[in-house]
Amino acid sequence: xxxxxxxxxxxxxxxxxxxxxxxxxxxxxxxxxxxxxxxxxxxxxxxxxxxxxxxxxxxxxxxxxxxxxxxxxxxxxxxxxxxxxxxxxxxxxxxxxx
Amino acid sequence: xxxxxxxxxxxxxxxxxxxxxxxxxxxxxxxxxxxxxxxxxxxxxxxxxxxxxxxxxxxxxxxxxxxxxxxxxxxxxxxxxxxxxxxxxxxxxxxxxxxxxxxxxxxxxxxxxxxxxxxxxxxxx
Amino acid sequence: xxxxxxxxxxxxxxxxxxxxxxxxxxxxxxxxxxxxxxxxxxxxxxxxxxxxxxxxxxxxxxxxxxxxxxxxxxxxxxxxxxxxxxxxxxxxxxxxxxxxxxxxxxxxxxxxxxxxxxxxxxxxxxxxxxxxxxxxxxxxxxxxxxxxxxx
Numbered sequence: 001x002x003x004x005x006x007x008x009x010x011x012x013x014x015x016x017x018x019x020x021x022x023x024x025x026x027x028x029x030x031x032x033x034x035x036x037x038x039x040x041x042x043x044x045x046x047x048x049x050x051x052x053x054x055x056x057x058x059x060x061x062x063x064x065x066x067x068x069x070x071x072x073x074x075x076x077x078x079x080x081x082x083x084x085x086x087x088x089x090x091x092x093x094x095x096x097x098x
Numbered sequence: 099x100x101x102x103x104x105x106x107x108x109x110x111x112x113x114x115x116x117x118x119x120x121x122x123x124x125x126x127x128x129x130x131x132x133x134x135x136x137x138x139x140x141x142x143x144x145x146x147x148x149x150x151x152x153x154x155x156x157x158x159x160x161x162x163x164x165x166x167x168x169x170x171x172x173x174x175x176x177x178x179x180x181x182x183x184x185x186x187x188x189x190x191x192x193x194x195x196x197x198x199x200x201x202x203x204x205x206x207x208x209x210x211x212x213x214x215x216x217x218x219x220x221x222x223x
Numbered sequence: 224x225x226x227x228x229x230x231x232x233x234x235x236x237x238x239x240x241x242x243x244x245x246x247x248x249x250x251x252x253x254x255x256x257x258x259x260x261x262x263x264x265x266x267x268x269x270x271x272x273x274x275x276x277x278x279x280x281x282x283x284x285x286x287x288x289x290x291x292x293x294x295x296x297x298x299x300x301x302x303x304x305x306x307x308x309x310x311x312x313x314x315x316x317x318x319x320x321x322x323x324x325x326x327x328x329x330x331x332x333x334x335x336x337x338x339x340x341x342x343x344x345x346x347x348x349x350x351x352x353x354x355x356x357x358x359x360x361x362x363x364x365x366x367x368x369x370x371x372x373x374x
Contacts, residue, residue: 005125009117016116020109027152028105029173034153037179039172046161046170049342051257054159054178055185059262060346060353063182064321067349068306070186071356075303077193078360081200082296085367160259189264189357196364203368 108149115142129205129212133198140191144184151180228280237280245273249358256350257343263350267357274362283369295363302355309348321345 024031045057059067119142122135159178161170202212209217253266274290309321316325323345332339339347 002125005121009121009125012120013113013117016113017106017110020106020113023109025105026108026149027154027156029154029156031150033150033180034177038175038177041178042159042161042170042172042175049346050340051343051346052161053257053259053261054161054175055181055260056256056262056346056350058178058182059185060349061323061342064310064349066186067353068310068321070190071303071306071353073190074193074356074360075299077197078296078299078363080197081364081367082292084197084200084204158260185262185264189268192268192361193364196361196368199368200364 108145112142112146112149115139115145118142127214129202129214133195133202136198137191137195140187140194144187144191147180147184147187151177153177228282233280237276242273242276245276246270249273253350253354254347257346263353264357266350267354268361270354270358271361271365274358275365278365278369283366290362292363292366295359295366298359299356299363302352302357302359304352305355306349306352309345309352312348313345 024033028034041058041062042054044062045051045054049057049061051057116139119135119137119139122138123132126132126135153173153176156174156176159175159181161175205217206212209220211217211220249266249269252261252269253263256262256266277289309323311320313322313325314320316327318325323342326341326344326348328339328341328344331337331344
């Protein structure tokens with residue numbers, strides 16, 4: 001079982017390394033990811049948002065719906081932790097000395 | 099040869115890290131180690147995206163000349179979009195780890211162990 | 224982890240040197256989020272690190288007295304509310320949700336002597352909301368997990 005799993009994982013490494021041959025080189029300026037959207041976002045930040053930090057401009061302006069959903073995720077995680085851990089803590093207190 | 103290695107190295111490191119995380123998730127019996135494996139898996143994905151944002155001869159994506167009226171050349175800055183995506187992914191990863199750990203705390207209270215097989219034995223009783 | 228570790232050096236360094244420095248640095252990172260690397264998420268993580276240092280160095284019980292759990296939940300709610308306010312304010316002023324163009328900034332520019340655009344103002348509002356949410360939820364998760372191991 002252990003041997004099977006290790007073979008599977010080694011095969012997965014080999015598969016990923018083989019597949020990486022088709023990906024663009026490291027730091028390639030002509031990679032599609034760097035040609036397609038990044039120049040537009042840079043120009044729009046410069047002309048419309050007028051702040052130096054590109055990451056903040058994209059995070060809170062162009063992709064602000066994404067960040068809104070993400071804030072909801074954080075908030076929900078906090079509420080989930082409260083609900084999981086607090087209810088079980090209150091049970092022994094009820095028959096305690098309070 | 100050395101150019102090929104330098105061009106592919108981030109992908110290989112990502113593949114190894116991804117599989118280490120996967121091994122932690124499927125090969126370990128302790129639930130804490132599975133959470134650690136999940137965390138390593140996330141770091142592999144984050145490193146993959148960040149290595150994809152690199153550009154030859156580029157600097158960090160802060161347009162310092164933007165108020166002085168100079169026009170910014172996008173080739174001078176690394177791609178900011180993966181940074182944004184990974185910034186949110188890191189924080190979501192922290193939230194996932196927190197929720198997972200809180201589940202582990204309540205599982206430990208219920209079963210008294212964090213070992214998968216002992217837990218299954220306890221449930222079959 | 225829950226108990227106070229009695230060491231004068233630890234208490235002095237944590238209280239007097241590290242924690243104020245980290246909190247000030249976090250607020251700097253928040254307010255310079257548009258000018259330099261930084262923003263709400265990073266500042267929230269930094270300030271949460273300072274608050275966790277209080278808990279590690281001075282003990283959970285003393286730290287939890289300063290920021291009780293209910294206050295943390297309220298802070299997370301207020302952070303989300305500030306974010307939604309930043310989205311709904313343009314809606315009231317006649318633009319789309321989260322489209323910061325009509326936010327009034329003249330009073331702020333006159334008050335602070337800056338030339339901030341409406342979009343930069345909207346980004347600042349959003350970042351403050353994210354900052355409050357992230358910082359309070361991180362501390363809340365730590366408090367609950369560490370506090371539950373006591374029993």
